Amino acid sequence: MNYENLLREHGLKVTPQRLGILSLMDQKGHISVDELYLNIKDQFTSISLATMYKNVNSMMASSVITEVKIPKQKSRFEIAKEAHGHLLCQECGEFMDIELDLEKIVDDVSIKSKYKLVETSLVLSGICPLCQHSSASPVSIFPVAHSHI
Amino acid sequence: MNYENLLREHGLKVTPQRLGILSLMDQKGHISVDELYLNIKDQFTSISLATMYKNVNSMMASSVITEVKIPKQKSRFEIAKEAHGHLLCQECGEFMDIELDLEKIVDDVSIKSKYKLVETSLVLSGICPLCQHSSASPVSIFPVAHSHI
DNA sequence: CTGAGTGCAAACGTTTTGCACTTGC
DNA sequence: GCAAGTGCAAAACGTTTGCACTCAG
Numbered sequence A, B: 001m002n003y004e005n006l007l008r009e010h011g012l013k014v015t016p017q018r019l020g021i022l023s024l025m026d027q028k029g030h031i032s033v034d035e036l037y038l039n040i041k042d043q044f045t046s047i048s049l050a051t052m053y054k055n056v057n058s059m060m061a062s063s064v065i066t067e068v069k070i071p072k073q074k075s076r077f078e079i080a081k082e083a084h085g086h087l088l089c090q091e092c093g094e095f096m097d098i099e100l101d102l103e104k105i106v107d108d109v110s111i112k113s114k115y116k117l118v119e120t121s122l123v124l125s126g127i128c129p130l131c132q133h134s135s136a137s138p139v140s141i142f143p144v145a146h147s148h149i
Numbered sequence C: 001c002t003g004a005g006t007g008c009a010a011a012c013g014t015t016t017t018g019c020a021c022t023t024g025c
Numbered sequence D: 001g002c003a004a005g006t007g008c009a010a011a012a013c014g015t016t017t018g019c020a021c022t023c024a025g
Helices: A003-009 A016-028 A033-040 A049-061 A103-113 A129-133 B003-009 B016-028 B033-040 B049-061 B103-113 B129-133
Strands: A065-068 A076-079 A085-089 A095-098 A116-127 B065-068 B076-079 B085-089 B095-098 B116-127
Touching: A003 A016, A016 A033, A016 A049, A016 A076, A033 A049, A049 A065, A085 B103, A095 B103, A103 A116, A103 B085, A103 B095, A103 B116, A116 B103, B003 B016, B016 B033, B016 B049, B016 B076, B033 B049, B049 B065, B103 B116
Parallel strands: A085 A116, B085 B116
Antiparallel strands: A065 A076, A085 A095, A116 B116, B065 B076, B085 B095
16 A cells, blocks of 8 residues: 555645654554554654544544544544454454445435434444353453454 | 333342432433533432443443443443344434334355354444434534434 | 654643542442 | 432643744744
């Protein structure tokens, strides 16, 4: 993915900090502001949290990235892409995209409500296959558990 | 609805404050902590915000209420009920429940991902019928706009 | 060159915590 | 009577802002 063009297309200046943020976001898929900050300090030792927030906010405003709000967790951010859903393991915190075919539901709701729908946000939560078997541990709340390698 | 039993069934003590919170939540449907606090001060002049948060947290922990996270907005809380979705007008902030038939999608995702799904969170956002016609105002961000009477 | 972006410190709003007091059961 | 809940003030967060400096275009 070409982050420079991505930024330019949305009218934002290209800075090393922004490139770092986007590349990290692209690698990790979904990431919270503080994870982002912790990780990026390796490359930009003097970057400030304020800069992180300013960039996250400006990139959200220009729709370069989007915020994913997850029940009982802090928001994560991802590079904007076509509509899709998210799947969360409540045990180990694994979090992934899922393809989504909400057309039927969206059409149905549009007709009944007469709303003009422009955005959908779906998060399904449950227990991933690994957590179902391994350690039938009761209430482990993240962060981190086993690795899904 | 019988709030006293609701609390007892979930192992929480019945206090006037909690009854007030639940009744308010029931009336308003979805409400944020500070709206809750503002409204409840009429009845409990000396209630503290800390108590509000403690109660919201304990009732969430015992699944008496659930949190609804909405893109670009503060969380609202509602009394727990069967799975359903939410519909938000981005213009005026109208927010309502919608019936949901996600069975097909949930089944599909379960099979493909092997997750055991236990929770779904869906928010559809768009423009309500009234906002589509009335004032084609550009970027009005809430709170409050016209009344949907 | 100029406006946008950066970094720092301070300010802000929200949520949590510790502690003494009160209340539900 | 005792654990749980309440209220207050203080602390801890997360996020934003103002300002001087730097850098991208």
